[in-house]
Amino acid sequence: MNLQKTPLAVAVMAALPLALTLTGCVGGSEAGGANNVSVNAGPDRVVESGSVIFIEGDAYNKGAYLDYMRWTVRDGNLDSRSTVEIRDGGRCDFDPEVLEDRDYSIEDRKTCAVAVEIGPVAQDVEFTMQLAAYETGGLSNTDRMQVAVRSSVQDLSVNAGPDQAVMAGDTVERSCSYQGGFFHDRENPEPRYQWELVNDDEIRDLGAHVDYRYDELSGMLELATPETLPDGTPIVMRCIVTDEAGQTDSADTEILVQQEPPIEVTAIPEVTAAPGDLVDLQGSVESPEGGHDSLFYRWVQLSGTETEIFSSNMRNASISVPVEIDQPEEMVFEFQASNEPISDDTVLAESARARTIVNVETGGMPALTANAGAVQNAVSGEVVNLEGSVEDPASTGGPYYYQWSQLAGPSVNLSGSNTSNPSFIAPTVTEEEELVFELRVSRDPIDSSTAFAGSEISTTMVRVVEP
Known part of the structure; x- marks a missing residue:
C-alpha cells in the first residue's frame, strides 16, 4: 500500500481558532471553459486528532468520459510537523477504453473513496480536501470539503516526588514525573524538564549556597546539601515540565536538612x-x-x-x-x-x-467439605432429621460450626439449625412438595461476615406428600 504524505506548511502558531460551525466550500471548474462534469466532494467533517477517516465523493458526467478522479490536500492551518496521509495516493482509476470506442453520449456517475490518516495536532485546526475529476482532455472540474480536527492535547500534570529529610552535606538524587500532555509520538515522548531552587534567597540569607544540576531530557536532579545549613532548614525544589505543544506544569518538593543524627x-x-x-x-x-x-x-x-x-x-x-x-x-x-x-x-x-x-496465605488450612445428606421422602406430620456432616482434609478434629437454612418449599421451623443434624415437622400438603435446605460449615463461628469456600456449602431436598 502506497501512502501519499502531504505536509501542511503553515505552523500551528499562526493558526486561527477553530469555529465549530464550518463554512461550506463550493465546487467550481479549474479547467476553464464549458465542461460536462459535476463533482461532489461530500459534506464537511469534524474528526478527532490521530484518527483515520473515510471520505467518498462522486462525479456526474454528461457528454464526457472520465479517466480518473483524485483526492488531494489543498491547504489548511495544521501544525507543520503533522501530516495528512492519503492511502493509495488518493487516486481512483476507471476502466481504460480505446479512445475511438468511447461513447461520449453516455451519462453516468462515478465514485472515489479513500482513507485519510490524521496525525496528532496541538490545537483545533482545519484543512481542505479537494476532489478533482479528469476526463480525456485533462482536468474537468473540482469540489472541496473542509475537515475540522479536534486537538489531542491532554492536561499536563507534574509530580516532583515526596518530601524527604537528609543529613547536612549529603548528596540527593531526585526524579520528576508527569502525566498527560501533548506529544507527536506518544510511544517516544520528548518532554523538557527544568529544576529551580524556590527559596534560594532564604538560603543565601543564611550564608549558604545550594549546588544542583539536572538533565533536561530525563528530569534527574542531583543536589548537594550545604553542611552549614541550620537543622530543620527546608530546601524547596520545583520541577517544571514542558510538552511539545508548549504546555507547562510544575510541582514542588521539600528536602529537609538535618544536623542532628538521623533516627x-x-x-x-x-x-x-x-x-x-x-x-x-x-x-x-x-x-x-x-x-x-x-x-x-x-x-x-x-x-x-x-x-x-x-x-x-x-x-x-x-x-x-x-x-x-x-x-x-x-x-x-x-x-x-x-x-x-x-x-x-x-x-x-x-x-x-x-x-x-x-x-x-489462604491455602495454609484447606477448606472443609460440607455434606447436607441424601434426598429424603416424608409424610405430612412426620419428624424429619437432616443428616449433615463435614470432611476435614487437615483432620484437625474441629471444632466445626454449622448453619442450616431453607431455600425453597413450604416454610418450616428448623430446630437446631446451628448443629449438624437439625429437625423439623413435615408441613401439611395437598400435593407433593419439595423442601430444599442448605448447609454451610466453617472452622470459625459463623455470622453475616463469614466467607465460605464453594466446598463448604451443600444442599439437600426433602419430598413431602400427604398421608
Whole structure:
C-alpha cells in the first residue's frame, strides 16, 4: 500500500481558532471553459486528532468520459510537523477504453473513496480536501470539503516526588514525573524538564549556597546539601515540565536538612499469616550517639485489604487479618518515628521509616467439605432429621460450626439449625412438595461476615406428600 504524505506548511502558531460551525466550500471548474462534469466532494467533517477517516465523493458526467478522479490536500492551518496521509495516493482509476470506442453520449456517475490518516495536532485546526475529476482532455472540474480536527492535547500534570529529610552535606538524587500532555509520538515522548531552587534567597540569607544540576531530557536532579545549613532548614525544589505543544506544569518538593543524627528504625521485614490471625507488628529504634528522647511512633497501612491497627502509636502494634480475604495477598505496613508528633504532613527521613509485609496465605488450612445428606421422602406430620456432616482434609478434629437454612418449599421451623443434624415437622400438603435446605460449615463461628469456600456449602431436598 502506497501512502501519499502531504505536509501542511503553515505552523500551528499562526493558526486561527477553530469555529465549530464550518463554512461550506463550493465546487467550481479549474479547467476553464464549458465542461460536462459535476463533482461532489461530500459534506464537511469534524474528526478527532490521530484518527483515520473515510471520505467518498462522486462525479456526474454528461457528454464526457472520465479517466480518473483524485483526492488531494489543498491547504489548511495544521501544525507543520503533522501530516495528512492519503492511502493509495488518493487516486481512483476507471476502466481504460480505446479512445475511438468511447461513447461520449453516455451519462453516468462515478465514485472515489479513500482513507485519510490524521496525525496528532496541538490545537483545533482545519484543512481542505479537494476532489478533482479528469476526463480525456485533462482536468474537468473540482469540489472541496473542509475537515475540522479536534486537538489531542491532554492536561499536563507534574509530580516532583515526596518530601524527604537528609543529613547536612549529603548528596540527593531526585526524579520528576508527569502525566498527560501533548506529544507527536506518544510511544517516544520528548518532554523538557527544568529544576529551580524556590527559596534560594532564604538560603543565601543564611550564608549558604545550594549546588544542583539536572538533565533536561530525563528530569534527574542531583543536589548537594550545604553542611552549614541550620537543622530543620527546608530546601524547596520545583520541577517544571514542558510538552511539545508548549504546555507547562510544575510541582514542588521539600528536602529537609538535618544536623542532628538521623533516627534509624527497623521492623520485621515479613510475616506469614492466614485470614483471622492476630499479627504482631514490631518496630525498633537504633539510637545514635546522643540518643533520642521522647520519640513519637506511628504504624500506617500502605496497601492490602484495609484493617484496623491496634496501638498504632506504639513501637509494637498488632492487626487482625480480615477473614474475608479469600485469595493470597500482601498487606504492607510502615513503622515511622520522629522527634515530633507524626501526621500525614510530617517530613520523615528514609531512615525513619521501615516496612513490614504481611503475606496472607489462604491455602495454609484447606477448606472443609460440607455434606447436607441424601434426598429424603416424608409424610405430612412426620419428624424429619437432616443428616449433615463435614470432611476435614487437615483432620484437625474441629471444632466445626454449622448453619442450616431453607431455600425453597413450604416454610418450616428448623430446630437446631446451628448443629449438624437439625429437625423439623413435615408441613401439611395437598400435593407433593419439595423442601430444599442448605448447609454451610466453617472452622470459625459463623455470622453475616463469614466467607465460605464453594466446598463448604451443600444442599439437600426433602419430598413431602400427604398421608
